[in-house]
Amino acid sequence: MFDLNSLLAFSHTYCIAICAVLVPFNLLTTLLTLLLVGTDRPSPQVRRSTGFAIAGAVLMLLHVLTWLLVGVVKIPTFVLFTLATCCLSLNGWALWHPRSLHRGVQRCVQIVRNSFQSMVQRTEAS
Secondary structure, three states: OOOHHHHHHHHHHOHHHHHHHHHHHHHHHHHHHHHHHHOOOOHHHHHHHHHHHHHHHHHHHHHHHHHHHOOOOOHHHHHHHHHHHHHHHHHHHHHHOHHHHHHHHHHHHHHHHHHHHHHHHHHHHO
């Protein structure tokens, strides 16, 4: 039988450890997805990456929801909720509309490249 109380107790007891694993996992898997989409890798690789990333984001959302169930409404709760939602959204975008995300990633790379080049040119001119 599924025991919700023991799951809540586990989530609250090991909160620091859970967050110490899930935060970097979500950031790295979402970054990997963006890199795979940005470099136009085959869709099976992108789907595999988004699957791992979506699983991590859903786990983080469930962990945050356990705290919201008991009434813990603090800044870290909202930060983690926002992080999980952003990761879930980006990976969903990569899964359902990889072409438009590819264009967005390429545009961001071009903006960063142009600003870096202009910064280098300014420092060389001075």
